[in-house]
Amino acid sequence: MVQPPKSPIALEDRASEQGRLYSPSAARNRDAIAEVLARVLPTGASVLEIGSGTGEHAVAACQARPDLSWQPSDPDAASRDSQAAWAGEVGGAILAPLEIDLLRPQTLVAIDGFDALVCMNVIHIAPWAVAEALASLAQDRLRPGGHLVLYGPYLLGDETAPSNLAFDASLKSRNPEWGVRPLDAVTTLLASHGLVLVERVDMPANNLMLIFQRREPE
Template identity: 45%
Template sequence: MQTMDSITALPDGAASSPAASRNVEPILNVLRAHLPARGRVLEIASGSGEHALAFARALSGLDWSPSDPSQDARTSIAAWRKTAGPENLKPPLALDAADPAIWPEGPFHAVVCINMAHISPWAATDGLIRGAAQVLVPGGLLYLYGPWREADVPLAPSNAEFDQNLKARNPEWGLRALEDVSALARDHGLRLTLRVEMPANNLSLLLRKA
């Protein structure tokens, strides 16, 4: 699975990510405030599946569909679901964000994507925006989490170093400009409605479909 975090493999096939454990509660607090009480949620690039497990448990009125292009990630998601998953946590989907043509049929009330944009080519973000616009209900939420560049906000030293490390690992990776993502979203009928500062110099971005 694509990650910059250390991953611990567990005997049953699940994987554990320290980053997921650290940020799950702050992210859940934002989601709880802005997701509907009932509906369908599609999570893109679910990684180890720990977020999907925690969110499905906490938000029991939502059918939570995790996805990832990585077989290792889907194996981990399936293992968490088998051992501890609630009924509203659906089987993991094999889905590449860069190809909206293979996305599941909507409608979804929300699309959630955590820590993907900076560790994938720009084509993945482009596909994410186009795919979300395709499957979301009117007024539906696209939730993005991670570190971002902002034109009028100095980049934190830790994020600047992180950005350099990402580009050294893959020239197509790196922190994305919030303005670029917002402009792309507008082109596809999505509007940035809220920016929430999060721990460790991350942001939650909430975009709504017109």
């Protein structure tokens, strides 16, 4: 059987202006996401974002919460350039982007402890090993009591939205290793790394925001 070609990293179609990339989906969902981030992140939190894409979510979050220190990252160089171009919108709150690829452990060695890890629209459009690496990173580098925030679509058994079932099929046709992840598989994986689901927020267009907290050591 002929397998569809694998692309290592999935990026949306994005418009560009003076180095800033614009993502149509970020334009639709960034305000709702920033509202939740602004509510759940602790005062003065240092945040590491994995797979920041264009960098627009970092800007929206830091505009809503100027006390945050936000570290964007991405394996993709054009995305990192866009994150740096967008960072000027919010003074010094957004740090110079890091090259972080969850599947390349050598890109993870310099990461210090963070109060929060944020990862949006990544784990369904990457192999499951990316979710596993994210769980390990949160276990190792998130401060005890710190938050891991995920955003995206999930499979919810019989209650899965038809649009998410169709999205899952389309992802798998592009790459059999991708796919909308079952919510219980994600919570089980993270629980096995000491991360407890403390809040689930239903978001527009059948997405969820999931807030996990790293357990304090006994």
